[in-house]
Structure formats: structure tokens, C-alpha cells
Amino acid sequence: MIMVYCEQRNGELLNVGPELVGKAVELSKDFDGNVTAVICGHKINHLAELLIHYGASRVIVIEHPLLEKYNVDAYTEALYQVVKSENPEILLVGATLTGRELGPRLAARLKTGLTADCTNLEIDTESKLLLMTRPAFGGNLMATIICPDNRPQMATTRPGVFPMPQSDSQRRGEIILFTPRLSKEDIRIKVEKIIQKIRKHKDLTAEKVLVAGGRGVGSKENFELLEELADLLGGGIAGSRAAVDEGWLSKDLQVGQTGKVVRPKLYIAVGISGAIQHLAGMQESEYIIAINKDPEAPIMKVADLAIVGDWKPIVRRLIQQLKQTMDIQEEKIS
Amino acid sequence: MRVLVFAKQVPDTTEVRVDPVKGTLIRDGVKSIMNPEDKNALEAALQLKDKYGAKVTVITMGPPSAEAILRESYAMGADEAVLITDPLYAGADTWVTSMILAKTAQIIGFDLILTGRQAIDGDTAQVGIEIAEHLGIPVIAYATDITLKDNMVVVTRELDNTYEIISTNLPCLITCTKDLNKPRYMRVTNIFGCFDKPITHLNNSVLKFDKNEVGLVGSPTKVRKTFTKGSKAQGTIFNGTPEESAEIILSKLKTEKIINV
Numbered sequence: 001m002i003m004v005y006c007e008q009r010n011g012e013l014l015n016v017g018p019e020l021v022g023k024a025v026e027l028s029k030d031f032d033g034n035v036t037a038v039i040c041g042h043k044i045n046h047l048a049e050l051l052i053h054y055g056a057s058r059v060i061v062i063e064h065p066l067l068e069k070y071n072v073d074a075y076t077e078a079l080y081q082v083v084k085s086e087n088p089e090i091l092l093v094g095a096t097l098t099g100r101e102l103g104p105r106l107a108a109r110l111k112t113g114l115t116a117d118c119t120n121l122e123i124d125t126e127s128k129l130l131l132m133t134r135p136a137f138g139g140n141l142m143a144t145i146i147c148p149d150n151r152p153q154m155a156t157t158r159p160g161v162f163p164m165p166q167s168d169s170q171r172r173g174e175i176i177l178f179t180p181r182l183s184k185e186d187i188r189i190k191v192e193k194i195i196q197k198i199r200k201h202k203d204l205t206a207e208k209v210l211v212a213g214g215r216g217v218g219s220k221e222n223f224e225l226l227e228e229l230a231d232l233l234g235g236g237i238a239g240s241r242a243a244v245d246e247g248w249l250s251k252d253l254q255v256g257q258t259g260k261v262v263r264p265k266l267y268i269a270v271g272i273s274g275a276i277q278h279l280a281g282m283q284e285s286e287y288i289i290a291i292n293k294d295p296e297a298p299i300m301k302v303a304d305l306a307i308v309g310d311w312k313p314i315v316r317r318l319i320q321q322l323k324q325t326m327d328i329q330e331e332k333i334s
Numbered sequence: 335m336r337v338l339v340f341a342k343q344v345p346d347t348t349e350v351r352v353d354p355v356k357g358t359l360i361r362d363g364v365k366s367i368m369n370p371e372d373k374n375a376l377e378a379a380l381q382l383k384d385k386y387g388a389k390v391t392v393i394t395m396g397p398p399s400a401e402a403i404l405r406e407s408y409a410m411g412a413d414e415a416v417l418i419t420d421p422l423y424a425g426a427d428t429w430v431t432s433m434i435l436a437k438t439a440q441i442i443g444f445d446l447i448l449t450g451r452q453a454i455d456g457d458t459a460q461v462g463i464e465i466a467e468h469l470g471i472p473v474i475a476y477a478t479d480i481t482l483k484d485n486m487v488v489v490t491r492e493l494d495n496t497y498e499i500i501s502t503n504l505p506c507l508i509t510c511t512k513d514l515n516k517p518r519y520m521r522v523t524n525i526f527g528c529f530d531k532p533i534t535h536l537n538n539s540v541l542k543f544d545k546n547e548v549g550l551v552g553s554p555t556k557v558r559k560t561f562t563k564g565s566k567a568q569g570t571i572f573n574g575t576p577e578e579s580a581e582i583i584l585s586k587l588k589t590e591k592i593i594n595v
Contacts, residue, residue, distance in 0.1 A: 072473065097493045101475040104428070104460040108467035113429055113554030116458040131558065137347055137455055143560045150554040188472040188506075192488070193499040209593060233593060258457055266592050276562075277457075287592045288569075289583060295571065304569040305586050313576035314583075321580055 001034045002027055003088035003152065005079060006051060007096060008039055009070070013047050015164060016094030018054040020157060022165030023121055024092060025055040027130070030123040031089065036060060040078055042068035045175075052173035054165050060086070062178045066187065069194075070098050073187045076105045078180040083110060088152045090130050092121075095156035103156045112150035117257055118157050119280050130155065135257050135276045142276065160205050160261035201253060202236055209235025209266045212255055212282070215242035216271020216292065216311065223248055225315050226270060232322040238262070240272045256281035270311045274299025291315070335388040335504075337379045338444045340435055340465070341372035341407065343400040344455040368403040371450030375510040377517040378480055379448050380411050386482055388446075389413050393438060395423065395431065401533055408528035409520035416442070420537040425550030428456075432464030434548060437541050439469060446487070447507040451476055459509070466507040474500050475509045 002024040006017025017037065024035040037056035039047050041063070048059040062078045079102070083091060093103045095117050107114035115132035119142075122131045129146045130153040136143040147153040204210065211230040213223055223237065230237045239249040241256055255262055257277040267285035272278060274290070274297055282288070283302050290303035291311045300306040307314060345364045368376075379390045392407040394400050395418040404415035418438055426434065439447060447469075449462035459475070466473035478497070479490035488501045489508055520528075538548070546552055572582050587593055 072475075076467075097476060100459050101463060101473070104458075104463035105467050105473065107460070108429065108432065108464040111429075111554075113427060114460060115555060116456075116460060135457075136560065137345070140347065141560050141562060144558045145555050146558045147555050189474060189500050189502040191498055191500055195497040195499070197495055197497065258452075266587070287590060289586075291579075295573070300571065301568060304590075305583065306569060306571045307579045307583065308571065308573040309576065309579055314579045317576045317580035318583060321584055 001032065001036055001086065001088045002090045002092070003036045003038060003083070003086065004056070004092045005038050005040070005094070005099075005102075006047075007094050007099060008041055008044055008047055011041070011044055011046070013039075013050060014094060014096065014159070016096060016099075016157070016159040018051065018167075019159070019162040019164055020092045020094060021051060021054045021056050023157075023162045024090075025165065027090070027121060027123050030125070030128060034058065036086065036088065038062065038079065038082055040067055040075055042066075045177075048175045050167070052175070053167040053169050053171050055171070056173055058174045058176065060176045060178050062180055064180055064182050066182045066184070067180075069191060071187055071189065071191065072098075072101050072105055073189060074182055075102055076109060077182060077186050079106055080109050081180045082178055083152065091152040091154045093154065093156045095158045099156055103154065107154050110150075110152070110154075112152060112154055113145075113147040114154040114156065115145045115147070116156050118155045119161055119257075121155060121157070129153070135280050140276055158257070158261045160263065197252075201250075204236065204238055204253060204255065204260045204262055207236040207238075207262070207264050209233045209268075210238045210255070210262060210264045210282075210285075211235060211268045211270065212238040212240065212272060213243050213248070213270045214240035214272030214278075215246070216273070217243060217248065218271070220248040222312070225312070225319070228319055229268070229315055229322075232319060232326070233266070235264070235266070240275075240278045269299050269303070270315065272299050273297045274302065335382070335386065335445045336443055337382060337388045337390050338439055338442065338447045339372070339376045339379045339390060339392045339407075339412070340447065340449045340462070341376060341392055341394050341403055342369045342450075342453045343367070343394060343396050343403045344369045344453050347454045366399070366402065368406055369450050369453045369455075371452065371510055371512055373450070373517040374512055374514045375448040375450050376407055376410060376412065377515045378477075378508075378510055379446075380518065381515065382446075382480070382482060383411070383413075391416060391442060393418065393435070393442075395419070395426075395434060404533050405528045406520060408531045409524040410518055411521065411524060414534070415531070416534045416536060418536045418541070420541075422538050422543075422545055422549050425553065426548060427553035427555045428458055428460040428464060429555070430548055430553045432461045433468055434541060434543070435461065436465045436468035437543075438536060439465065441536075441540070445504045447471075447505070449507065449509050451509045451511050462507060462509040469505075469507070472502040472506040473509070474502065474506065477508045477510050478513045480508060480510075480514070
């Protein structure tokens with residue numbers, strides 16, 4: 001059986017859960033076809049049916065007042081108890097920041113291996129082992145990892161790596177309530193305060209068009225040009241790890257293995273060389289345009305349209321042309 | 335107070351290249367550095383030492399050449415340095431590595447353990463959290479601020495949409511991000527001294543693991559294969575004036591019906 005931990009926050013399901021359920025359904029064809037989704041919290045029964053609609057054959061609802069808010073101590077113990085009673089072959093966890101904290105703590109308690117941030121999951125036809133593929137060495141190399149002897153085989157995957165499955169409200173499945181043995185003493189960390197971040201930008205994964213810059217953009221000021229281009233195209237800006245490390249962009253705008261995984265209709269990569277770590281975050285985009293001085297840069301190989309040249313005059317020209325077309329359109333309207 | 339910092343020597347991955355023919359890493363000439371966020375962890379430890387008084391011990395596991403980052407730690411102001419090195423430990427995955435580091439922490443003793451959030455060569459962010467689990471102590475990941483109050487730490491950490499302020503009692507483990515602080519430079523006086531300071535070596539005769547529990551053999555996860563990503567079919571390459579370049583971009587956007595322009 002394949003088990004998928006589906007994270008919820010304030011009674012709302014994060015997309016990464018259903019994304020992994022979709023993938024698990026695909027993988028389960030090599031097994032018994034059973035996919036068990038697990039949700040954890042307090043008064044979250046309403047989410048169970050949604051997961052069945054997304055393809056889970058069973059949903060385990062871990063219910064306890066102490067699970068109302070995420071807490072690594074309580075969540076680890078609750079999931080540990082479920083895994084121990086169910087003995088899944090495979091356990092998938094969404095690699096949100098909380099998932100990347102919960103996953104290792106749970107894996108260590110279960111005495112099993114965990115492969116972080118997988119970009120592909122397959123079943124080996126002969127051994128039936130889970131093949132977990134992820135970028136290594138700063139994304140310069142891909143590695144396929146197996147966990148031959150310990151169970152469950154655990155993997156985390158970033159949000160957006162796998163597509164959302166179709167929801168079908170006709171689908172039926174089993175819903176099981178699980179009450180973990182938890183006491184206040186199990187919880188050693190105390191969340192004193194939660195402060196909501198003020199978002200200046202739309203969520204990257206929701207943008208239809210992204211204009212992304214890398215080290216080649218050269219400065220924070222230069223990103224204003226990219227922002228102007230993004231505005232004209234009705235999209236947002238993003239950046240590579242290098243641009244974020246330089247402090248030119250805030251961290252929530254980072255695309256790549258250690259940032260967000262995006263799949264917009266149009267991705268324009270400006271001055272980004274394209275380490276695998278970055279490519280892992282954007283190569284599923286529908287159309288990719290790369291502007292780079294170096295025709296040999298890896299980004300040029302994944303681009304549908306690779307423009308060799310100095311980005312600045314090209315972007316300036318683009319902005320100018322787009323403004324002109326808009327002016328013409330406005331004239332027509334008026 | 336006794337603070338342990340776990341640090342890792344890593345190749346500077348911004349300089350790592352892949353041999354396009356063999357598909358293997360080209361390591362020649364790539365310099366090794368202290369993992370950046372481990373340096374933030376060390377800086378946090380040194381700040382606690384400056385403020386409250388503490389003994390700061392930096393521990394790394396690796397080949398003898400990993401001593402370089404321990405010398406650097408001394409030059410920044412660490413009090414003690416430990417190198418865990420044993421051929422038996424080669425090829426350890428995160429689970430085995432964290433088990434070895436946890437046992438080391440137990441032998442040395444500690445009130446607080448600091449590690450970087452993740453290492454730039456693997457980006458797994460697992461080892462610190464797994465050490466805490468093996469030791470049975472609380473963990474707080476992704477710290478952006480750490481203060482100490484009596485026997486309690488208060489940590490601010492950054493999650494996807496929120497900041498959390500979390501408190502817990504010592505002993506505990508905290509993983510540190512680059513937003514926590516700006517690591518100090520090595521002090522000139524310390525640089526001169528750092529080559530004379532002793533580095534304690536620990537191997538399996540001290541840690542006493544069964545040889546089947548450690549290294550590649552003991553690791554639950556194994557690398558089946560490594561490869562470079564096969565690229566998809568080459569798209570259109572264009573090399574012209576800025577005007578021509580802008581023109582072809584706009585015409586592609588129109589003809590491919592990507593967006594309305």
C-alpha cells in the first residue's frame with residue numbers, strides 16, 4: 001500500500017497532497033492499487049471526501065485536539081502511530097517547509113531512509129522498489145536513490161512537481177477515523193505566536209507569465225526593467241537562487257529545487273545560466289524563452305526560443321514594442 | 335553552557351561542473367568551503383558565547399582534509415574542534431550520518447546544538463532534524479532569530495506563509511538559516527593561533543558502532559545511479575540585433591498563441 005500524507009492548514013488542503021495522491025495512484029498500478037491518504041488535525045473530516053475524489057481509495061483522518069495547529073512533536077508522533085499500524089510500503093510527504101521538518105523527524109523515528117525533494121518517482125519493474133530521483137550537487141547532477149531494506153520507503157516532493165489530478169465527485173472510498181494516543185507532555189515546543197507574512201507578490205505558482213532573472217541581470221535596479229516587462233505581459237517576476245542570494249529579490253520569488261516549482265504558460269529566463277537546480281523548478285513551463293550571452297548555457301538547451309545576446313537592449317526594445325501595441329489598442333478602443 | 339555546532343565541508347557547488355561526455359562531476363580545482371548555513375550556525379553560537387558565556391565546540395565528519403573548516407572555526411573564535419573520521423563511515427546517508435553525529439554529541443555532552451538548515455551539496459535539510467530525533471530532544475528548524483532566557487530558547491523561524499515564535503527548554507537543537515546573522519570574519523590573531531590548536535579525532539574505536547550499522551552498508555538509502563539530465567529537443571536559437579531579437583520574441587508569442595500581445 002502507498003500512503004500519502006496530505007498537509008492541511010486551517011482546515012484547507014494544500015495542493016501538494018492531491019498532487020502526490022495523483023502520482024501515488026499511478027505508482028500503485030504496480031502494486032495492489034491501494035492509495036491511502038492521511039490527514040492530520042482537529043475537525044478536518046470535511047477534507048476526507050475531497051481526497052477520495054482526487055483518487056485515494058482510503059483516507060485516514062487523524063483527529064485530536066492537540067493536532068489543531070501544526071507542531072512537529074505532536075504531528076510526528078501521530079503519524080508514527082498510523083504508519084506503525086498500517087505498515088505502508090511507501091510513504092510520500094509534500095516538501096513544504098513543515099513537511100521538510102516533519103519528514104526527517106518521522107523517518108528517523110521509523111528507522112528508515114528518506115529521499116528529499118524528488119523530481120521523479122517510479123517503480124522498478126523487477127524489484128518493485130521505489131526509484132526516487134532528485135538533483136544532487138547543487139543541481140549539477142541527477143541521482144536515483146533506492147531504499148531496499150527499510151520500510152516504508154519515504155520520499156518528499158516539492159509542491160508543483162506533479163500535476164493536480166482530476167477530481168471526480170462520483171468516486172467512492174473508505175474513510176477511517178484514527179485517534180492517536182497523545183498527551184500534552186509529548187509536546188515540548190511551544191508556539192508562542194504566529195505572524196502572517198505580508199505578501200507583496202502574487203503566489204508564483206499562480207502566475208501565467210513569469211519573467212525570471214539570474215546573476216546576469218547584474219543588480220537590484222536592473223530587476224525593475226524585468227518587472228516592467230512582466231507587468232506588460234500580465235505576469236510576475238521571479239529569480240534564480242543566485243539572484244536571491246545576491247539580495248536582489250525576496251526568497252519567495254525563487255524558482256528552483258530549493259525554491260518554488262512553477263509551470264506557467266510563458267517563462268522568460270533572463271541572464272540565468274540554468275543549473276539543474278533551477279531547471280528542476282521551471283522546465284515544465286509551456287513555453288520557455290531564454291535570453292543569455294552564452295549560447296552554450298544549459299538554459300538555452302531547454303528553451304523553445306533561445307536568444308543569444310545582451311539582455312538589456314533586448315528587454316528595453318521589447319518593453320518599447322509592447323507599449324506601442326498597447327497604445328494602438330487603446331486608440332482603437334477610444 | 336555547552337554549545338555544539340555541526341558543520342560540513344562541501345564543494346563550492348557554484349563552481350561544480352559536469353563533464354558533458356562522461357556525465358560525471360569535475361571536482362578538480364573546485365574549492366572546498368564550510369557549508370554556508372553551518373557558518374551561520376557557528377556565528378549564532380559565537381554570539382551566544384559573547385552574550386551569555388558558552389563553550390563552543392565545532393564538530394565535523396569527513397576525511398582528514400575536512401580539518402580545514404575546523405581551523406577556520408578556531409579562527410572565528412570556536413573553543414574546541416572535533417573531527418569524526420573513519421573509513422568505515424564513508425558513504426553514510428543522512429540517517430547513518432545523523433546517528434553518528436548524535437552519538438558524538440552524547441559523548442561530548444551539550445546544552446544546545448546548532449546546525450545549518452541544509453548543505454549546499456545535498457540540499458536535503460535532514461541531518462540536523464534527524465540528530466534531534468536520535469537524541470530525543472526538541473528541534474526547531476529554520477531559525478531567523480535566537481534568544482536565550484534562563485533555561486529556555488526563544489526562536490523566530492520562517493515558514494511558507496508565516497513567521498512563528500517558538501520556545502522550548504534546553505537541551506534542544508536548532509537549524510539555522512542565512513537570514514539569522516552575518517558570519518564574522520576570521521580574526522588575524524586567531525588565524526595565527528588556529529594552526530597550533532589541537533583537533534580531537536574520533537573514530538569507530540571511540541564511537542563503537544557495529545560495522546554493519548554505518549557507512550554505505552548501514553545506510554537505508556543507496557544511490558542506484560547518477561546521470562545528467564537528458565535535454566529535450568533543441569528549440570530555435572537566434573543571434574541578432576536587439577531589435578531583431580525583440581521582433582522574433584513578439585512574433586513567436588503571437589504565432590504560438592502563448593499570450594495575447
